[in-house]
Amino acid sequence: AQSVTQLDSQVPVFEEAPVELRCNYSSSVSVYLFWYVQYPNQGLQLLLKYLSGSTLVKGINGFEAEFNKSQTSFHLRKPSVHISDTAEYFCAVSDQPSGTYKYIFGTGTRLKVLA
Amino acid sequence: NAGVTQTPKFQVLKTGQSMTLQCAQDMNHNSMYWYRQDPGMGLRLIYYSASEGTTDKGEVPNGYNVSRLNKREFSLRLESAAPSQTSVYFCASVKALSTDTQYFGPGTRLTVL
Numbered sequence: 058a059q060s061v062t063q064l065d066s067q068v069p070v071f072e073e074a075p076v077e078l079r080c081n082y083s084s085s086v087s088v089y090l091f092w093y094v095q096y097p098n099q100g101l102q103l104l105l106k107y108l109s110g111s112t113l114v115k116g117i118n119g120f121e122a123e124f125n126k127s128q129t130s131f132h133l134r135k136p137s138v139h140i141s142d143t144a145e146y147f148c149a150v151s152d153q154p155s156g157t158y159k160y161i162f163g164t165g166t167r168l169k170v171l172a
Numbered sequence: 173n174a175g176v177t178q179t180p181k182f183q184v185l186k187t188g189q190s191m192t193l194q195c196a197q198d199m200n201h202n203s204m205y206w207y208r209q210d211p212g213m214g215l216r217l218i219y220y221s222a223s224e225g226t227t228d229k230g231e232v233p234n235g236y237n238v239s240r241l242n243k244r245e246f247s248l249r250l251e252s253a254a255p256s257q258t259s260v261y262f263c264a265s266v267k268a269l270s271t272d273t274q275y276f277g278p279g280t281r282l283t284v285l
Contacts, residue, residue, distance in 0.1 A: 066212065089271050100176070100262055100276030101215075108271050147214060151270035158203045158222045158270050159230065164214035 059084050061148050063163035070138055071171050078133040078166045080122075080148030089151040090131040091160070092122055096144045104146070107131060118142070143170045174198055178263050178277035185253045185284045193248040193280050195263030203266040204246035205274070206230075206238060208259040215262065221246055253284045 062081045070076045082088060089108050093101040105116025112124040122133045131148060145165045152159040176197045185191055197204065202223045207215040207230075217230030219238040227238050235257060237249045246265075250257060263277040 063214075091273075093274075093276075098279075100278050101264075101274070102276070103273045106271075106273065158266065159217060159220060160205075160270065160274060161217075162207075162215040164212060 059088070059150050059152055059161050061150050061161050061163035063148055063166050065166045066164065067167045067169065069169045069171055072140055073137050075136050076134065076138050076142075076168065078146050078148075078168065080131045080133065080163060082129050082131065082148075082150045084129070084150065090122075090124060091149040091151070092116065092120070092131070092133050093147045093149060093162075094118075094144050095147065095165075101147060104133070138168070138170045140170050140172060142168060144168060176263055176265055176275050176277035178261075178280050180280060181278065182281050183283070185250075185282065187254060187284060189253050190249065190251050191253065191282075192250075193261055193263075193282075194245070195247065195277060196245045197263075197265040197275070198244065199265065199267070199275065200243070201265035201275070202243070202268045204240065205264040205266075206236075206246070206248045207262045207264065208232065208257075209262060209279075210259050218248065218261075253282075255284045258282060258284045 060083045091106045092104040095101045107114045107124045115121045148163040179194045205220040206218040221227045221240040224243045261280045264274040266272045
């Protein structure tokens with residue numbers, strides 16, 4: 058079964074500093090990868106996704122992620138964060154290879170941007 | 173276009189009571205999902221419906237039942253609530269394939285005393 062690991066449960070960073078949120082997945086077959094953001098007391102919304110093609114994926118709000126097949130990673134980055142980026146971020150993988158329509162989520166990383 | 177809507181937003185139950193969480197989407201999506209979110213555990217899939225007329229168990233189905241009433245609506249029922257079911261519940265929908273974006277509702281915060 059596929060799994061997603063987000064090693065960092067919390068990441069504090071100062072405003073205008075760069076940030077990287079780490080995500081590793083386990084799969085020996087092709088995968089589709091997603092990053093979602095959850096602002097306080099809201100549902101999740103898509104930041105970006107990797108399906109195929111270029112390994113560098115750009116998303117909304119200045120975020121980008123790089124797919125690395127050899128390292129089975131899909132880390133999320135932003136060169137300069139804002140206070141408004143304070144939220145919880147979830148990495149997810151779709152279970153397409155098994156023929157189902159399931160998505161597996163990581164445990165989330167809480168990003169706190171400090172003034 | 174309201175997207176994915178969930179009712180109620182908040183609910184407090186006593187142990188043993190039953191309730192149904194409602195979810196509806198107006199995007200003509202085929203697949204719908206129920207997740208629960210607990211601190212430090214991320215989102216865990218309870219049940220999903222790949223298409224109208226089908227439902228399947230997810231990672232944590234025990235204590236829950238679902239009904240895909242039609243293409244728009246997917247309800248989650250707790251027959252006899254337990255304190256371990258205290259959580260935030262999210263409904264989501266996807267147009268068709270697992271490459272598509274999931275759209276999430278605003279969540280239902282459930283407390284079981």
